[in-house]
Amino acid sequence: MGETDVKSGTTKIGEVDPAAISTAGPDAAGKVCNKVAAGVSIDGLTFSIKNGSAATLEIEGAGTTTFNSSDHTAHVDLNPVQGGNVCRGYRIKGLLGDARGDNLILSVTPSFVQAVNAVDVECNALPTYELDSLSDQARKGVVAYHADVLAFVHNVDDSMKLKAIKGTVSTANASTATLTDVRIFTSGGGTMPASISFKGATFTISPISGLANGEWCRVLMRCEPALQGKRFQASLTAEFAP
Numbered sequence: 290m291g292e293t294d295v296k297s298g299t300t301k302i303g304e305v306d307p308a309a310i311s312t313a314g315p316d317a318a319g320k321v322c323n324k325v326a327a328g329v330s331i332d333g334l335t336f337s338i339k340n341g342s343a344a345t346l347e348i349e350g351a352g353t354t355t356f357n358s359s360d361h362t363a364h365v366d367l368n369p370v371q372g373g374n375v376c377r378g379y380r381i382k383g384l385l386g387d388a389r390g391d392n393l394i395l396s397v398t399p400s401f402v403q404a405v406n407a408v409d410v411e412c413n414a415l416p417t418y419e420l421d422s423l424s425d426q427a428r429k430g431v432v433a434y435h436a437d438v439l440a441f442v443h444n445v446d447d448s449m450k451l452k453a454i455k456g457t458v459s460t461a462n463a464s465t466a467t468l469t470d471v472r473i474f475t476s477g478g479g480t481m482p483a484s485i486s487f488k489g490a491t492f493t494i495s496p497i498s499g500l501a502n503g504e505w506c507r508v509l510m511r512c513e514p515a516l517q518g519k520r521f522q523a524s525l526t527a528e529f530a531p
Contacts, residue, residue: 295334303395305384314385336364346365346381348377396432452499455528473494476504481498
């Protein structure tokens with residue numbers, strides 16, 4: 290499968306023609322390379338297969354795990370973590386197509402550990418938000434497997450500081466999941482002082498001390514129950530001031 294650049298969010302690895310799969314099921318092998326913005330380390334990887342199944346997943350330095358037979362996913366915790374620009378080899382064994390005969394679609398979603406009230410929780414993360422005073426809003430999505438989702442929000446404005454963030458969360462195909470908490474952290478994962486309010490699926494974080502050009506923060510959004518492979522989207526709007 291070659292090398293796949295993995296960023297925050299869900300990344301498609303490739304497709305496999307089921308007509309090329311033998312009765313025993315072939316292997317799919319390659320490397321995943323950490324290209325998350327700002328060199329954020331990856332703490333875990335979830336591989337998923339659509340239109341088919343697989344037996345096991347092997348990750349370099351992390352051992353072997355079995356694919357779940359119901360949702361066709363396999364998750365590994367990485368120890369040591371996968372730092373920025375570091376690649377790891379993987380091998381998926383026992384690929385099989387389903388009865389429809391469509392191409393198997395292989396994807397990978399990284400996860401990240403965030404300390405919340407001194408307890409480490411595993412989070413998926415949305416694709417990176419790069420906002421400025423002219424392009425101050427973006428909607429991103431991820432296939433989420435955990436109850437907690439992070440947004441990495443970067444200020445790329447040349448002269449204005451990021452002072453507030455407003456957001457709206459959508460869990461379109463996970464109607465039972467509701468937004469139960471919102472937190473903001475520094476880029477290094479420490480608590481950032483701010484007033485946070487939320488009602489239903491919307492929230493406001495203000496005031497933020499002021500993120501200058503090139504600085505960024507982490508916004509954590511917690512849903513209950515865990516999303517377990519459902520789509521999670523968040524529209525974020527940043528407010529800027531001198």
